[in-house]
Amino acid sequence: MSLRSFIAKAQEAGYLVTITREVDPYLEMARVINALDGQPVLFTRVKGSPYQVVSGLCSAREYFALDLCMDQSQLLFALVQALGNPITPQMVASAPCQEVVEGEMDLNTLPILIHLPDDGGPYVTAGVVIVKDPDHGRNMCFHRLMRIGPRQFAVRVVEGRGTDTALRKVSGELEVAICLGNSIPVLLAAAMSPPKGVDELSIANALRPTPLVKCRSVDLEVPADSEFVLEGRITRRSVAEGPFIDLTETWDIVRQQPIIEVDCLTHRRDAIYHALLPGRLEHKLLMGMPREPSIYAAVSQVCQCKNVLITPGGMSWLHAVVQIVKQFPDDGRKAIAAAFRGHTSLKHIVVVDEDIDPFNPAEVEWAIATRFQADRDLIVLEDRPSSSLDPSATHILGQKTRTSKMGLDATIPWYKPTGELRTREEREEFKKVGYEEVDVAVYRTFGEKR
Numbered sequence: 001m002s003l004r005s006f007i008a009k010a011q012e013a014g015y016l017v018t019i020t021r022e023v024d025p026y027l028e029m030a031r032v033i034n035a036l037d038g039q040p041v042l043f044t045r046v047k048g049s050p051y052q053v054v055s056g057l058c059s060a061r062e063y064f065a066l067d068l069c070m071d072q073s074q075l076l077f078a079l080v081q082a083l084g085n086p087i088t089p090q091m092v093a094s095a096p097c098q099e100v101v102e103g104e105m106d107l108n109t110l111p112i113l114i115h116l117p118d119d120g121g122p123y124v125t126a127g128v129v130i131v132k133d134p135d136h137g138r139n140m141c142f143h144r145l146m147r148i149g150p151r152q153f154a155v156r157v158v159e160g161r162g163t164d165t166a167l168r169k170v171s172g173e174l175e176v177a178i179c180l181g182n183s184i185p186v187l188l189a190a191a192m193s194p195p196k197g198v199d200e201l202s203i204a205n206a207l208r209p210t211p212l213v214k215c216r217s218v219d220l221e222v223p224a225d226s227e228f229v230l231e232g233r234i235t236r237r238s239v240a241e242g243p244f245i246d247l248t249e250t251w252d253i254v255r256q257q258p259i260i261e262v263d264c265l266t267h268r269r270d271a272i273y274h275a276l277l278p279g280r281l282e283h284k285l286l287m288g289m290p291r292e293p294s295i296y297a298a299v300s301q302v303c304q305c306k307n308v309l310i311t312p313g314g315m316s317w318l319h320a321v322v323q324i325v326k327q328f329p330d331d332g333r334k335a336i337a338a339a340f341r342g343h344t345s346l347k348h349i350v351v352v353d354e355d356i357d358p359f360n361p362a363e364v365e366w367a368i369a370t371r372f373q374a375d376r377d378l379i380v381l382e383d384r385p386s387s388s389l390d391p392s393a394t395h396i397l398g399q400k401t402r403t404s405k406m407g408l409d410a411t412i413p414w415y416k417p418t419g420e421l422r423t424r425e426e427r428e429e430f431k432k433v434g435y436e437e438v439d440v441a442v443y444r445t446f447g448e449k450r
C-alpha cells in the first residue's frame with residue numbers, strides 16, 4: 001500500500017483531517033500540524049506550490065496497525081519477523097514515481113516547510129535517503145535536508161550510520177536518491193538499523209510488497225510507489241546546517257554538514273508531499289518504534305522476552321521498558337545488557353515481569369517501588385557511547401557523544417536478603433492481590449445517577 005492508499009484508508013476510518021483553505025508552508029502549516037498533533041492531516045491548497053501536503057500519518061500506533069491490517073499488539077512481532085526475514089523486492093520497468101521526469105527543476109516548487117522563525121532554512125523532514133555502500137550494498141536512512149539553493153541541500157549525516165560509513169569509503173561523490181512521500185513500511189524500515197549488509201528495502205518488502213524501479217540518472221533503486229524521487233550526489237563540500245529543532249524539542253547545534261547536489265526530480269503527476277513536524281508525535285514514534293524489534297531480538301537471545309516499549313517520556317529514543325518471562329534469577333540483569341546492545345542510544349532501561357503492563361507507566365513505577373533495591377538491582381555504566389540528541393551528555397566536536405547509562409531490574413527478586421533462593425510460592429507474594437469482580441448494577445439503588 002502506498003502513501004495515498006493509507007490516506008484513503010485513514011479517511012475511510014474517520015482519522016483524516018482535510019484542510020481545504022490555503023495554508024502557507026512558511027510557519028503557518030507547522031502551527032496547524034502542531035495543533036492537530038496525533039492526527040493525519042491533508043492540506044489540499046498549499047501557498048506557492050502545486051502539490052498537496054500530508055502530515056501525521058505515523059503519529060499513533062493505531063495508524064501503523066491500520067496500514068498493516070493488524071491489531072496494535074501485533075506490530076512489534078510483525079517488525080521482528082520482517083527484520084529477521086527480509087525478502088528481496090521485485091524490480092519493475094515503469095513506476096508511478098516516474099510519471100513525470102524533470103531534468104530542469106527547482107526545489108522551490110516543492111512545499112518544503114519552514115517550521116520556526118529561527119530555523120536554518122526550509123527543511124525536508126520525511127526524506128528517505130538511499131545510497132550504495134561499496135561493501136554492504138544498499139542503505140536506506142532518514143536524513144533531514146535543509147534547502148540551501150534551487151538544487152542544493154545540506155544533509156545532516158549522523159556519524160557511524162549507514163550513509164556516513166558509505167560516504168567515508170568513497171573518495172569522490174556518492175550517488176543518492178531521496179524519496180519523499182513513502183509508504184508506511186518504507187518509513188518503518190528506513191528508521192531501523194539492521195546489521196550491516198541487510199537491505200532495509202527488503203525489510204519494507206517483507207512487511208508489504210514494495211516493488212522497486214531503477215532511477216533515471218543514478219545507479220540506485222527506489223520504491224516504485226514513492227510520490228517524489230530526487231536524484232543526485234552527496235558532494236565532498238560542506239556547509240553550516242541548522243539551527244533545527246530535534247527530537248528533544250530543543251535546538252540541535254549547528255554543524256558543518258555535506259552538500260547534496262540534485263540533478264533530477266521524478267514524481268507522480270499529482271504528487272503528495274509528506275511533512276513531518278520535528279519534535280512532535282510522528283517524529284518520536286518513527287524514531288522509537290522501529291528500534292523495539294532490535295531490542296526484542298537482542299533480549300530474546302539471553303532470556304524470554306515478552307514485550308518492549310520505547311517510552312514517549314524518554315523522547316521515544318532514550319528510555320525503554322522491557323518485559324520478560326523470568327526463568328532464572330539473573331534474567332533481569334542479562335536483559336538490561338542485551339537491551340543496550342539492541343539499541344545503542346538507550347540511556348535508561350527498566351526490566352519488568354510479565355504481570356506488569358509496559359504501556360502503563362504507573363504499573364512500571366509500582367514494580368520499581370515494590371521489587372527493586374538500588375544497591376542490588378541497579379546497573380550503572382559509566383562513560384559509554386551514546387545518542388548525540390541528549391543535551392546532558394558529553395559532546396566533543398568530531399567525537400562520539402558519551403553518557404552514563406542505567407538499568408533497573410524491577411523484576412521480582414529471586415534471592416532473599418539472606419542470599420537464600422525464594423520458592424515459587426514466595427515469589428508469588430510479590431504479585432498484586434485482586435478482588436473478585438461483581439456486577440455493580442445489582443447493588444445500585446433504582447434512580448441513582450452513577
Ligand SMILES: Cc1cc2nc3c(=O)[nH]c(=O)nc-3n(C[C@H](O)[C@H](O)[C@H](O)COP(=O)(O)O)c2cc1C
Nearest residue numbers: 141142143144156157158161162191192193286287
Ligand atoms: C524522522 C526521522 C528523522 C531522522 N533524521 C536523521 C538525520 O537527519 N540524520 C541521520 O543521520 N539520521 C536521522 N534519523 C535516524 C536514522 O534514520 C535511523 O537511525 C536509521 O535507522 C539509521 O540507519 P542506518 O544505521 O542503517 O544508516 C532520523 C530518523 C527519523 C525517524
